[in-house]
Amino acid sequence: MATVTPGNSEFDRDTAVVRRAPGVYDAQLSAGWTIIHAVNGGYLLALMGRALGDTLPHPDPFSVTAHYLTASVPGPAVIRTEVVRTGRTMSTGAATLVQFKEDGTEVERLRVLASYGDLDALPDDVRTSAKPPALPPYEHCLGTDSAPEGQPPIPGSTAIAGRLAVRLDPATAGWAVGAPSGKGEMRGWFGLADGRDHDPLSLLLAVDGMPPTAFDLGLSGWVPTIELTTHIRCRPAPGPLRVALTTRNLAGGFLEEDGEIWDSRDRLVAQSRQLARVLLDS
Structure with a gap:
């Protein structure tokens, strides 16, 4: 078993996953990232992103689509990942996050499909009409x-x-x-x-x-x-x-x-x- 986390900040600790077997990760959903009683969707997305980054041959998420099926709650969870396709510059993976009721029944919380690549390998050329928001200091x-x-x-x-x-x-x-x-x-x-x-x-x-x-x-x-x-x-x-x-x-x-x-x-x-x-x- 191997813990997958690159740092020791609170965010890194709370999004750490433990590789139990190829494509199977244990996670602990922290109560510190809840809204009312449900775990925040962005926090869950980062958790899934960490597991997929360990599964796929490319390091960085490019596009991540998540469907939230049921509300996640603090406590243990299992993430299962799958390599869908790999290429020279990009790879695609899928992941599901499940939790278990007291009687052992499995409940799927979240399903993700993501494309990964290497952000550092992208060209510097930028052509955009987008402008940053005008915020006060x-x-x-x-x-x-x-x-x-x-x-x-x-x-x-x-x-x-x-x-x-x-x-x-x-x-x-x-x-x-x-x-x-x-x-x-x-x-x-x-x-x-x-x-x-x-x-x-x-x-x-x-x-x-x-x-x-x-x-x-x-x-x-x-x-x-x-x-x-x-x-x-x-x-x-x-x-x-x-x-x-x-x-x-x-x-x-x-x-x-x-x-x-x-x-x-x-x-x-x-x-x-x-x-x-x-x-x-x-």
Whole structure:
């Protein structure tokens, strides 16, 4: 058996997996990354990404698509991986995460299909019309310890909030004081509370680590992810990330959320789209 983890930060420890056999990994889902009672989807994606990175011959996630089947809970889990295809520059793998009920019944929580490659081997040519979000300076944005104009601090009662360094653009934080803009936007600075530098695995966390855009639409409560696709475009430079999330359409109790993540060198390092369910009666 071999533990698969490259570092000793809290994120690395909590996303460590133990290779029990080829393609079979034991994991411990930490209660520190929960929202209400469910484990955060970005944290789960990073956990799956670590197991797939150990399985596949290429080191870095390029495209990861996850379907969240049932809510994961803190405790033991098993990840099973499969090599679907390998090539010279890219490989494709699949993975499932399962947990067990008290009677031993297996419950599948998450299923992933991913393409891996080597980010360091990509050419430097960039042609883009995308621009990083215009955020106020870090110190002028709002964290869980902030209180805009004497109002209560940004809500941060979920366990995951203590593991993240998130500072929200005040223009998208009105929901925290009962005044959402209704635009369906969320922008802010994103980092890990212990100061760990970002890498492709932490980008998988970041795409689902901000408050949901549903809050800016005036909704509250849990917004569970149904499907999440993430594209990792390059290895992020040291420093906090800037995250911009938008939604344009809420219909039938579901919304889409499009995400862009930019690093300290103004590079678009990750993009995402997810379909999420809005619990309108929450």
